[in-house]
Every structure is written in structure tokens, then in C-alpha cells.
Amino acid sequence: MTKKNATIYDISKKLNISVATVSRALNNHPRISQATKELVVKTAKEMNYKQNNLAKALKSGETKNVGIIVPFVNTNFFSSVIRGIEEELSTYGYHVIICQSHEDVNIEKKHLNTLLNAQVDGIFMSVSRTTVDTEHIQNILSTSNTPIIFFDRKKDIPGISTVTVDDYRGGYMATTHLIDEGYKNICHFAGDLNLEIYQNRLNGYKQALIDHKLPVKEDNIITTGSSIDAGIEAIKKLWSKKSVPDAIFSSSDFAALGACQELKKRKIKIPEEVAVIGFSNEPFTQFMELPMSSVDQTPVTMGQMAGQVFLDRIKDNSSGVSIEKKVVLKPQIYIRKSSKRK
Structure with a gap:
């Protein structure tokens, strides 16, 4: 049993408790006693139990992953923006997937599709210099609920929030x-x-x-x-x-x-x-x-503000309202x- 990932059914059988109780204990449900929670968690570790994140995402409607597309990561500016986004979102349990377009709109399109297929909760994007036609981005808006936030390099597309410097x-x-x-x-x-x-x-x-x-x-x-x-x-x-x-x-x-x-x-x-x-x-x-x-x-601040705009968008969506925001930072x-x- 320790050589493969166990399931909640295996834990249920070993402890002789219901599958529902195991699931609630692992998710820290308030109706489950602290003693039962500790026993289930201890047993889960011993049996090499790994939570099925995909199943959890399907159930909750969110993956806690976001995508970031930049032209390159090897400049202080873009790496600092990424840092700002990570700092703002990590507190809320989000992880980032970083993609480089290498200033190529075709690579940019592929990354967008990959991130959408991975069911990310949002996409932060600084467009490539070869991104003239924005049909691939507009298609996402019409076919997906995944929010897109532009930072630094943007295109004026209705429905997309932006964070830029003046x-x-x-x-x-x-x-x-x-x-x-x-x-x-x-x-x-x-x-x-x-x-x-x-x-x-x-x-x-x-x-x-x-x-x-x-x-x-x-x-x-x-x-x-x-x-x-x-x-x-x-x-x-x-x-x-x-x-x-x-x-x-x-x-x-x-x-x-x-x-x-x-x-x-x-x-x-x-x-x-x-x-x-x-x-x-x-x-x-x-x-x-x-x-x-x-x-x-102020790239770190730009990243943090982009993260805040995303969190606000998620909150707005949950209330049935979608607000487009335009944040412009003052340069120094x-x-x-x-x-x-x-």
C-alpha cells in the first residue's frame, strides 16, 4: 500500500469509517472532531495519499493556478512584475505558470491555448511586439470565462483590464x-x-x-x-x-x-x-x-496591482458583475x- 498512492476509499477501509467522513476530515470540515481529523491526516500520510487536484478543481470550479505570458523572463522588469504577481496571489493559495512568447505572436497563441486547456483561473499577459491582430485574444473573451489582465504592453480590447505605467x-x-x-x-x-x-x-x-x-x-x-x-x-x-x-x-x-x-x-x-x-x-x-x-x-508594484485586479475580478464574477479596470501607475x-x- 505504501508503494502506490492510496485513495480515500483505502483510508476509509483501514480506519473503518465512512468515505464521507474521510473526505470531510481531509478538508478540515468543522463538523468532524479534531481527534478524527488528526487520525485521518496521520493515516493519509502513512498510506502515501495524494489529493486529486484535478477532481478538486472540477468540484470547486477553480484550479488555483494562473498563467503569465511575457516576451522574455531574463530582464529585471518582467521578472520583477512576475515577482509582484506571485507575492500578491500566493497568500490566497495561487500558483503561477510562466510562459515566454519570445516576441512571436504564434508562440503567444500556443501558450494561451495551453493555459486554457490547463483550466487556469486567470491569465496575465504582456503582448509580443508582433501581436498586431488580436483576434486570438478576442476569441478567448467570447468563448471562455477566464479573465485576462494586460500589464505593461497592452492592446485596447473591451472586457480586458489593464495595469500600466504612464x-x-x-x-x-x-x-x-x-x-x-x-x-x-x-x-x-x-x-x-x-x-x-x-x-x-x-x-x-x-x-x-x-x-x-x-x-x-x-x-x-x-x-x-x-x-x-x-x-x-x-x-x-x-x-x-x-x-x-x-x-x-x-x-x-x-x-x-x-x-x-x-x-x-x-x-x-x-x-x-x-x-x-x-x-x-x-x-x-x-x-x-x-x-x-x-x-x-515600478515593476513589482505593477505586478502587485495586476494581482489585485485579478482578485477583484474573481470577486466581481462571483457576484455576477464584471468590471473592467484601467490602472495607470506614476513613473519615477x-x-x-x-x-x-x-
Whole structure:
């Protein structure tokens, strides 16, 4: 008996009590005496009893599992959001299943189907940069009661709650800081403009220039990837022109790091000749030889808020009400040596 998983029927037979009593004891039912509960639990352990979670899920209507889909887990931002979600939900007995889309909408679709087949209680999602058509997400809304919560990268789909940072405000703050430090010819590494977060950062950059009576130069807006190599290539492109910028606001810390490396290689002084500020406040920014300014997205808080939105949604559903929530967090700016000239 100890070599295989026992059932509640085996425990019932051994203790000569009803199956119903065993089940209630294992589920801590108040009508079962403490002595009986302890005896049943002790016997269950001795007999290698494992609770059938699938059967329990079918009975209760919940699996206590949630899915999280992110482009990658190997960045501080996404790993910190996941941490925030876990911290918020673990108290309520939830476990997370983490999936990576690798910026591929087809992989994203497969993960969504896998999570739905696993009957997760909810899905947290930051869309891939190749997610343009959202039919696969909208289909879930029309065929399933599983709630979806977007965080950071989102699509405007009715019925889906979102938790984001105010990227427009972050772009505005970063650009205004550079202007306040005396920089006038400010370049922007815009990121992938298929994603709303980068559009908002670009719009914040533009508005800050307009509000401070500075021209918006299209030549100063460079579409880049969010990588070190992308930042290096952007500097090469900029320095091939007649007019070079005196400051760079990058929508990505990694592209900003690449820019710093290439500027140093060219013996261009930071921040005396060119200032650099990034976005996301990755841990490496404060430990660089020349610490780099950056806009913080408060990712742990974002994850915690996403968890709260999910819990509220579950509560709303149980009362027959479904409320769509839009949570927008305030960004914080960390000023370091890379952009502080005054």
C-alpha cells in the first residue's frame, strides 16, 4: 500500500469509517472532531495519499493556478512584475505558470491555448511586439470565462483590464529633465512603434520639446530595438550626419547602454558633450562606471496591482458583475551622472 498512492476509499477501509467522513476530515470540515481529523491526516500520510487536484478543481470550479505570458523572463522588469504577481496571489493559495512568447505572436497563441486547456483561473499577459491582430485574444473573451489582465504592453480590447505605467508622463519627464540641464538638441531612441508603450514615450518626448519651444526634428527620432547592439548602431547612424545631438533619451535602458559604449569608444564625454537617459531603471544602470539616469516603471508594484485586479475580478464574477479596470501607475525618474551637467 505504501508503494502506490492510496485513495480515500483505502483510508476509509483501514480506519473503518465512512468515505464521507474521510473526505470531510481531509478538508478540515468543522463538523468532524479534531481527534478524527488528526487520525485521518496521520493515516493519509502513512498510506502515501495524494489529493486529486484535478477532481478538486472540477468540484470547486477553480484550479488555483494562473498563467503569465511575457516576451522574455531574463530582464529585471518582467521578472520583477512576475515577482509582484506571485507575492500578491500566493497568500490566497495561487500558483503561477510562466510562459515566454519570445516576441512571436504564434508562440503567444500556443501558450494561451495551453493555459486554457490547463483550466487556469486567470491569465496575465504582456503582448509580443508582433501581436498586431488580436483576434486570438478576442476569441478567448467570447468563448471562455477566464479573465485576462494586460500589464505593461497592452492592446485596447473591451472586457480586458489593464495595469500600466504612464509612459507618456515618463517620456515627458525624461525630456524635460534634459532640457532643464541645458540640452537643446535632444535625440530619441523610439523603440518598436508597433507597441503602444513606445508610441506614448515618443509622444511625451515630443510634447516636452513643444512646451519648451524647442523644435521636433524627425531626424532626431531613431527607431531602434531594445538591445545594446541597437543602441550602438543608432549612435553610428546619428554621427554620420552633419548635426549631432547633445542629449539622448532612449526608450530602452539596453539601447541607452549601447549608446554609452559607442560614445565612450568615440571619446565623446558623457554628460559634458552628450547626456544619456534610459527607461526602465534596470539594475545595471546604477552600477555602471558612469551611473545612468533612467525612468523607473515600478515593476513589482505593477505586478502587485495586476494581482489585485485579478482578485477583484474573481470577486466581481462571483457576484455576477464584471468590471473592467484601467490602472495607470506614476513613473519615477532617477537622475544620475549620465545626464547631470549642472
